[in-house]
Amino acid sequence: MDIQFSSEEQRFREECRDWLNANVPAERRPMDAEAAIGFDKVWQRRLFDAGWAGINWPRDYGGRGLSIVQQVIWLEEYARAHAPWIGANFVGVNHGGPTLILNASEAQKTYHLPRILRGDSIWCQGFSEPGAGSDLAGIRTRGKIEGDELVINGTKIWTSFAHVADWQELVLRTEEGSQRHKGLSWVICPMRAPGIEIRPIRKMSGQVEFAQVFYDDVRIPLENVVGGLGNGWKVAMSTLSFERGTGFIADQVKQSQEIEDLLARARSSGALRDDRIAEQLAQMRVEVAALRAMTYRNISEVVRTGQPGPEASVIRLFTSELGQRLERMALLLAGEEILDFRYGDDDLVADYLRGFAATIAGGTAQIQRDIIGERLLGLPKSR
Amino acid sequence: MDLTLDSEQEALLAVTADWCRDNMPLDQARDRPAALWTELEAMGWTAMTTPALGLSHATEALVFAELGRHLAPVGLIATAVAARWSDHSGKTALALLDPYPEAGRLRIYDPDGAGNALGLVGHMVAMAVLPADLGGVAMLDPSAPLAHLEPVPPFEPLGDPRSALHLQLLAAAFALGCADAARDMAADYARVREQFDRPIGWFQALKHICSDTAVRCAVARSQLLYAGCALDADDADAAFHVAAARQLADQAAIENARANIQVHGGIGMTDEAYPHLCLKRAHLLSFVAPARREVILGEAA
Numbered sequence: 001m002d003i004q005f006s007s008e009e010q011r012f013r014e015e016c017r018d019w020l021n022a023n024v025p026a027e028r029r030p031m032d033a034e035a036a037i038g039f040d041k042v043w044q045r046r047l048f049d050a051g052w053a054g055i056n057w058p059r060d061y062g063g064r065g066l067s068i069v070q071q072v073i074w075l076e077e078y079a080r081a082h083a084p085w086i087g088a089n090f091v092g093v094n095h096g097g098p099t100l101i102l103n104a105s106e107a108q109k110t111y112h113l114p115r116i117l118r119g120d121s122i123w124c125q126g127f128s129e130p131g132a133g134s135d136l137a138g139i140r141t142r143g144k145i146e147g148d149e150l151v152i153n154g155t156k157i158w159t160s161f162a163h164v165a166d167w168q169e170l171v172l173r174t175e176e177g178s179q180r181h182k183g184l185s186w187v188i189c190p191m192r193a194p195g196i197e198i199r200p201i202r203k204m205s206g207q208v209e210f211a212q213v214f215y216d217d218v219r220i221p222l223e224n225v226v227g228g229l230g231n232g233w234k235v236a237m238s239t240l241s242f243e244r245g246t247g248f249i250a251d252q253v254k255q256s257q258e259i260e261d262l263l264a265r266a267r268s269s270g271a272l273r274d275d276r277i278a279e280q281l282a283q284m285r286v287e288v289a290a291l292r293a294m295t296y297r298n299i300s301e302v303v304r305t306g307q308p309g310p311e312a313s314v315i316r317l318f319t320s321e322l323g324q325r326l327e328r329m330a331l332l333l334a335g336e337e338i339l340d341f342r343y344g345d346d347d348l349v350a351d352y353l354r355g356f357a358a359t360i361a362g363g364t365a366q367i368q369r370d371i372i373g374e375r376l377l378g379l380p381k382s383r
Numbered sequence: 384m385d386l387t388l389d390s391e392q393e394a395l396l397a398v399t400a401d402w403c404r405d406n407m408p409l410d411q412a413r414d415r416p417a418a419l420w421t422e423l424e425a426m427g428w429t430a431m432t433t434p435a436l437g438l439s440h441a442t443e444a445l446v447f448a449e450l451g452r453h454l455a456p457v458g459l460i461a462t463a464v465a466a467r468w469s470d471h472s473g474k475t476a477l478a479l480l481d482p483y484p485e486a487g488r489l490r491i492y493d494p495d496g497a498g499n500a501l502g503l504v505g506h507m508v509a510m511a512v513l514p515a516d517l518g519g520v521a522m523l524d525p526s527a528p529l530a531h532l533e534p535v536p537p538f539e540p541l542g543d544p545r546s547a548l549h550l551q552l553l554a555a556a557f558a559l560g561c562a563d564a565a566r567d568m569a570a571d572y573a574r575v576r577e578q579f580d581r582p583i584g585w586f587q588a589l590k591h592i593c594s595d596t597a598v599r600c601a602v603a604r605s606q607l608l609y610a611g612c613a614l615d616a617d618d619a620d621a622a623f624h625v626a627a628a629r630q631l632a633d634q635a636a637i638e639n640a641r642a643n644i645q646v647h648g649g650i651g652m653t654d655e656a657y658p659h660l661c662l663k664r665a666h667l668l669s670f671v672a673p674a675r676r677e678v679i680l681g682e683a684a
Contacts, residue, residue: 001392001441003612005384069384263680272680282679286627290602293609297386304387314601370587372594377570379584379593 003296005073012066013073019050020081029084031346033208037122037164040087044119053093053117057101061113068302072295075250079257086250088161092116092123094250095242096169099186103227103235108188112167124165126156126172126189126213127236134367135383137180137233141172141215143187145222145229150174150187152195152218158361162198162211165191171236174229184232186239188224195219205353206343240362241308251358252295252319258326259288265333280329287322294318310376317368320358327352386608392442399446402426403453409564412454412526412660420456420474420496429462432549440549441611444556448607451560454526454664458493460553460671461501468546469510471499476513476530478502479670484535492667494519494530501550502538503672508546509538524667526660547672548614548625554671555610555625555632559603561668562635565643565661566596573646583646592642599635606631622678630674636665 005013023046030036047053048062056071057063086093097116100109115121132138141154152172159168168189175183191198195218200208227235263281266272272281294315301309330348331338341349359365373379388396406422407415423429428446431438443463450459457477465475477492480502491500494517501510513536519528570593573584583589610628613621640662644651651658 001386001389001439001608001612002616003384003386003609003618004616009384278676278680282676283630286606286630286674286679287602289609289624289627290606290631293386293605294602296384296609297605300385300387303385311601314598318598318602366587366591369591369594372597373584373590376597377566377573377584377593379570379573379590380582382585382587382590 005069009069009073012070013077016052016074016077017081019052020077020083023050024081024083028346029087031207031344033164037088037161039084040089041119041122043084044086044089044093044117048118053119054097054113057097057113057117061101061109062117063113068299072249072253072299075253076256078250079254082257088122088164089116089119091125091161091165091169092121092167094247095239096123096125096167098242098247099169099235099239100226102238103186105226107223108226112188121166122161122164124159124161124168124191125239126159126168126170127239128158129155130157130212134364136236137184139171139173139184141170142176143172143174143185144176145174146219148222149219150222150224152189152215152220155212155214157212158201158210159213160210160361162191162213163200163208167191168213169239171232174225174232181233183230184236185229186226186232186235187220188226189218189220190224193218193220203354204356205350206345207350207354209354241312248316248319249295249299251323252291252315255288255319255323255326256292258330259285262326262329262333269333271333277329277332280325284322284325284329287318291315291318291322313368313371313375316363317365317372320365320368323358324355327355386605386612388445392445395442396445396449399428399449403449403455407450407453407455409453409660410657412657413521415456415526420458423456423459424462424474429459430466431463432467439611440552440614441608444552444607444611447553447556448560448563448604451557452564454561454564454660455557456493457527457557457667457671458497460550460557461493463553464508464546464550465499465501465510467549468508468541468543469501471510473498475510476500476517477671478511478538480504480509480538481670481672483538486535488531488533489535491517491530491532492519492527495528500532501541503547503550504538504540506544506547507540508550509540511536511538524660524663526664527667545614545621548621551625551629551672551674552607552610552614554668555603555607555629557671558629558632558636558665558668559600559607561661561664562596562600562603562632562639565636565639565658565665566593566600568658568661569593569596569639569643569646576648589646592646596635596639596642599631599639603628603631603635623681626674626678629672630679633665633669633673636661636668640665 054063055066056068059065143150143152170187170189174185195216197214198211200211202208271277298308331352338349431443461475461477465471474497476494476497478500479490483504500513517530519530522529576583606628610624613624644658647658650656
């Protein structure tokens with residue numbers, strides 16, 4: 001057991017740092033949705049061209065085939081350099097892609113993975129429905145098999161980046177009359193297919209980042225099913241294990257930088273002399289350190305066994321709640337100026353408001369606590 | 384970089400757990416046999432990081448968390464620090480020296496048969512000779528014999544500043560163990576105790592109290608192992624990481640102990656049941672080499 005990085009890893013860190021110092025754009029990610037998407041695509045393409053996209057993805061599909069430890073080193077340096085948020089590429093890069101690597105056919109991987117890494121295709125998620133939130137198995141969107149096609153009817157909601165996405169990881173019911181976890185399939189849905197209607201939804205932060213999606217006799221080829229017809233629940237769980245496991249490493253690593261930024265701000269403004277603020281900052285600095293230790297432990301586990309340990313659900317919950325406290329502290333340090341926030345501002349107030357998603361999206365904090373109680377402590381399932 | 388346990392650590396941990404279960408069960412923490420200390424020393428746990436054995440602090444922290452889970456005598460912490468950083472071998476009692484009692488009484492834990500006592504003064508570990516036949520009596524923590532010493536004997540600093548980090552690390556390990564014990568006790572009870580015709584652990588309100596105990600333990604354990612490695616590597620930030628581990632373990636111990644009593648309901652408040660043993664131990668440990676805020680904020684002189 002040790003915390004030292006190898007000399008190869010340290011050299012890799014130097015490379016990351018040098019490139020980021022020279023290439024991180026000075027301008028902020030634009031607030032306007034259309035402009036932001038262009039920004040995300042250009043930035044992702046630059047990362048890809050320089051070899052920083054898909055660091056631990058297989059070489060055959062455009063990745064670099066390096067270790068997950070190197071991926072984490074990259075993310076640490078990325079946060080330290082205050083490089084831009086991954087934005088619209090989040091779903092493809094952090095869980096759509098990894099789900100394909102694990103479950104998709106050769107043809108699906110060959111087509112989609114390099115496009116995700118290059119920023120050529122934007123992905124969105126189609127899991128939640130108006131009637132299927134925490135109770136994901138209540139999915140009612142259905143796909144009827146007609147010849148070699150699926151005919152899709154229904155609706156999905158809270159779909160981030162739906163209005164700009166090219167593809168969707170869509171979980172739907174492909175077996176008529178099936179119940180709960182059975183009869184579901186995970187399919188790649190082209191978002192420009194006829195019959196898809198997207199109604200953007202504005203968040204309380206002002207951004208229009210998610211939407212409700214309606215499917216009216218949408219026809220997609222049966223070959224877009226990933227992992228086999230009827231295996232949707234299993235494939236969806238692997239997607240969620242990325243979303244809950246390693247998909248948020250970037251967030252975890254970013255918090256290390258955020259607490260240092262907050263501390264520096266509190267020190268220079270004199271707020272640190274306030275005992276209550278000092279106490280809270282000290283507590284968060286300690287928790288961020290522990291989060292990093294947990295992330296490293298989880299990564300070590302992946303290196304050793306090929307998958308995250310059972311404590312991955314703890315990390316997800318802990319990260320989301322700690323992140324919200326960091327955002328609240330930023331608000332507290334800013335003082336009255338937060339009252340001047342207007343829709344269109346992309347600042348710490350917007351971060352605070354959109355940060356409520358952390359304990360809702362990808363499984364609420366309550367669902368995460370159910371999972372921890374049931375899987376780690378063996379408590380009876382209440383669902 | 385690897386924070387998983389190696390096979391040697393797994394084996395050592397399994398041996399420790401087995402031994403503790405057979406020889407030092409938590410349910411007998413109030414009434415430890417006099418011969419227990421001799422057996423504990425014979426197991427070699429207080430000498431793990433001495434040059435003779437040369438095991439790592441990370442390994443030691445894992446083992447001490449296991450000992451702490453069975454509410455082992457707190458004197459083990461002081462004895463292990465003395466064995467590593469002084470010429471003194473044999474039982475060393477644990478003194479609470481922070482703040483340093485210029486006048487008045489000094490609290491000494493596990494004094495029976497100890498020649499010396501050791502504790503933290505500021506950033507340094509200091510040691511003093513104890514008068515012979517200083518006997519301890521259980522006070523708040525029924526599993527920790529306590530003596531009051533007056534006047535305060537002269538304490539000599541140990542010299543190496545790492546001794547203070549060592550003491551903090553082992554106190555953190557004991558606190559984590561205490562938190563683990565409370566987590567397991569609460570979950571065990573929530574699985575079997577029935578109300579409304581089902582185990583109470585079925586209800587989210589109770590389940591989530593239990594889940595939070597598991598979160599606190601997982602968080603504190605990761606930081607403890609990281610801190611142990613930082614101390615082993617002589618890392619520039621070792622003092623911060625040990626302090627962080629110390630604080631998280633402390634919070635886990637007290638919050639989990641409180642949660643455990645809540646999950647147990649009425650029986651949890653009784654003298655007869657075991658939850659209060661964890662609570663009282665957690666409060667005692669919170670006074671042993673606590674984390675300092677200036678170290679955590681990186682403002683230490």
